[in-house]
Amino acid sequence: MADDDSSPPGEADADPEDAFALVGNETRAAILRALGERPHEGVSFSELREAVDPEMDSGQFNYHLSQLTGQFVDRDEDGYTMRAEGLTLYRLVRAGSVNRRASVEPFEIGTDCYFCETPVEGRYDEGNFELRCPGCDHVYAHTKLPPSAVETGDRGDLLERVDQYNRHEILAYARGVCPICADALDFEFVAGEEVWTEGSGRLDVFVGCHCDHCGSSQYMSVGLAHLYHPAVVSFFHDHGVDVTSRPHWELEWAMTDRHLVVRSRDPWEVALSIPCEDERLELVVDEELSVDATRSPAPE
Numbered sequence: 001m002a003d004d005d006s007s008p009p010g011e012a013d014a015d016p017e018d019a020f021a022l023v024g025n026e027t028r029a030a031i032l033r034a035l036g037e038r039p040h041e042g043v044s045f046s047e048l049r050e051a052v053d054p055e056m057d058s059g060q061f062n063y064h065l066s067q068l069t070g071q072f073v074d075r076d077e078d079g080y081t082m083r084a085e086g087l088t089l090y091r092l093v094r095a096g097s098v099n100r101r102a103s104v105e106p107f108e109i110g111t112d113c114y115f116c117e118t119p120v121e122g123r124y125d126e127g128n129f130e131l132r133c134p135g136c137d138h139v140y141a142h143t144k145l146p147p148s149a150v151e152t153g154d155r156g157d158l159l160e161r162v163d164q165y166n167r168h169e170i171l172a173y174a175r176g177v178c179p180i181c182a183d184a185l186d187f188e189f190v191a192g193e194e195v196w197t198e199g200s201g202r203l204d205v206f207v208g209c210h211c212d213h214c215g216s217s218q219y220m221s222v223g224l225a226h227l228y229h230p231a232v233v234s235f236f237h238d239h240g241v242d243v244t245s246r247p248h249w250e251l252e253w254a255m256t257d258r259h260l261v262v263r264s265r266d267p268w269e270v271a272l273s274i275p276c277e278d279e280r281l282e283l284v285v286d287e288e289l290s291v292d293a294t295r296s297p298a299p300e
Helices: 016-022 026-036 045-052 058-068 084-095 155-174 230-238
Strands: 073-076 079-082 103-112 119-125 128-132 139-144 186-191 205-210 217-220 260-265 268-276 279-286 291-297
Touching: 026 045, 026 058, 026 073, 026 079, 026 084, 045 058, 045 079, 079 084, 103 155, 119 155, 139 155, 155 205, 155 217, 230 268, 230 279, 230 291
Parallel strands: none
Antiparallel strands: 073 079, 103 119, 119 128, 128 139, 186 205, 205 217, 260 268, 268 279, 279 291
């Protein structure tokens, strides 16, 4: 790089408050936006200043760039590139997570509540997308989504994306990996009446997943926790059903405990009987979440 000023690297680590304060300045935010559009190319000092503010004094621009270097930006012989931390922040801004608000009025999703038969509704406000029954207030899904998720596409497209987004988190939690910080998770069975979510008492038991590192937690029905178990996927595949693409809220065995029997609470052991056509798959799950799967003909 032949035409830039010398910029000493910043500190490798910073307090969270200091890190966010760095991008509170309009020029630094503009630098991150410019680099975010070309995150891996290597942008020279002069190109970057031209993209952000060509009228700004070179020394002043260099000061702002140096504040970001080492924390959000890297510099080598090819120029300036975005660090992973900077790219994460840029994408949050692009998604509207930290700078926009949106809302979606309640709309019917095409599924009736399993508990009171009222049409379930989807709604979005303040960064939260919910599938909720307006009749009995049972919550079928509660998802943190950026505004960009609801700003494009029709309602059907939104529901498809929410389903797959939820599945992404469900799979991570079920495999023992925190989807927020990638740390290992602890599992436990939790009685339905002990879970805070509205309507949770309608289920006998949840699988609770907890991250001691970032504090993230999730409570899933036994069916949802085993949505991607090989025995479940192959069982439906053998019947010509792709259970990985059907909206998970349409799977009664995953959203209710009507097909579940609690065999023991100390230690926990549950049996989930999943029906499909003329056959059923029984998953016997113990306290360690070990699974014994067997198939049998559906009862007459």
